[in-house]
Amino acid sequence: MIIYPSLEKGATIGVTAPSSGLSSELHPLLKQAIERMEKAGYKVVCGETPWTQSKAKSADATLRAAEFNDMMKRQDIDLVFPPWGGELLIEMLPFVEYSIQKPKWILGYSDISVLLLAVTLTTGIATAHGTNLIDLRGEETEATTAMWETILSASEGDSVLQHSSEKYQEKWDHENPSPHVYHLTERTEWKTVSRQAEQIKGRLLGGCIDVIRHLIGTPFGNVASFKEEHIPGEPVIWYLENCELNTADLRRSLVQMKMAGWFNGCSGILFGRSAANEPVGGYTVEDVYHDLAKELQIPVIYDIDCGHVPPQVTLINGAWAEVGVVEGRGTILQHFKR
CATH class of the missing domain: 3.40.50.10740 (Murein tetrapeptidase LD-carboxypeptidase, N-terminal domain)
Incomplete structure (x- = not known):
């Protein structure tokens, strides 16, 4: 519950x-x-x-x-x-x-x-x-x-629908503030590893992977206990965004999450846009996403409106969500389901 x-x-x-x-x-x-x-x-x-x-x-x-x-x-x-x-x-x-x-x-x-x-x-x-x-x-x-x-x-009991943004901000321009703070210049496109339309359902959990990974092995990161007590038998959609990690560090973090059991019962993973994701030895962030999708046999959606490259949708940890992507446009329907 x-x-x-x-x-x-x-x-x-x-x-x-x-x-x-x-x-x-x-x-x-x-x-x-x-x-x-x-x-x-x-x-x-x-x-x-x-x-x-x-x-x-x-x-x-x-x-x-x-x-x-x-x-x-x-x-x-x-x-x-x-x-x-x-x-x-x-x-x-x-x-x-x-x-x-x-x-x-x-x-x-x-x-x-x-x-x-x-x-x-x-x-x-x-x-x-x-x-x-x-x-x-x-x-x-x-x-x-x-x-x-x-x-x-x-x-x-309520449900709220959000749509992907029309444009996102590539970089900050603090010297020339806009009426709504952000400078939205680039066309938003939500992408899928499969390169096809995707629809996934589950309970949302996530955050900035740079920091939430450090909850693994602590009393504050017991995902298995949370699932058993609060959402028994229900799948999880993880949403993750990368602030500063290069692709090798991102990959290590995801492997650690997998080995810690955080991805058990996962129905799909969402990745936010990132200005980091610097390739290491030719290993790109797209390679990271493909490896993860192949290993876990689940959909991976990326470049969503989440994190340090604004704007961003509001995601509720614990809410039941239906996430869809069709031709670069995304929707997130969140249900406030006990």
Whole structure:
């Protein structure tokens, strides 16, 4: 059984930095994002950690966990929304209190996906992999990213359909900000290893592979136990996105996940677009995808709207999904099924 939080209009957003905060020269970005949320009708409670950054993290692991735990306990906070990711969130996992009394959404990606996956695997509470708070600071929010509100506002039993974006951003241009932050210039095309239309169904789990791979072998990465307790007999669709790994490191990570049993009962794998994936000795990322599809005998879909090459869809860890690709266009229908 999966437990789904729900977000109501006028809800209160708690902003904390379980990974990286912002150095002083970047504070205007966070202030702008908070103002946008308030103009949209939300109340915002901001902790201390988002305003500090030293030695690759916002604060000591115990302080980060304490602020996060406090926001999860507070009855007046409905969504915990970190400013962005970072590097060392994994340090705080042992100090997180997983006995959550009031289920509430946690939304983010990159290093935040370590926390998202750990919470879902440990508690059976759905978490949301999607936009960062900082990326919502623009005058407008483009259509794919904007679906985060619709999805988080859904209730148990509801279904929400998302479509692949029309265009994606090839590179950041911070010197020339656009009304919706992103600079969408390249035509989006979801691809399949089979080069044919694909349709896969299952429970979604995933995140940034650079960091969630480090949950393997820890108390916070027990996929087998999660499946047995919360989704017995149901297949899993893994969604993965690569921030910085070359193809050899990506391949090693996937083999480790396979050997750890994470892909047992997997019905398909989705890979987000990536600016990394540097080939090693002629071994390309397409080779990685083909090897994985052949070994596991499952569909592999890649270059989807997920991760560090925006925009991105909002994917719910634990939700039942139907993912389809036809002639480069993709759909993800998520069911808030217990």
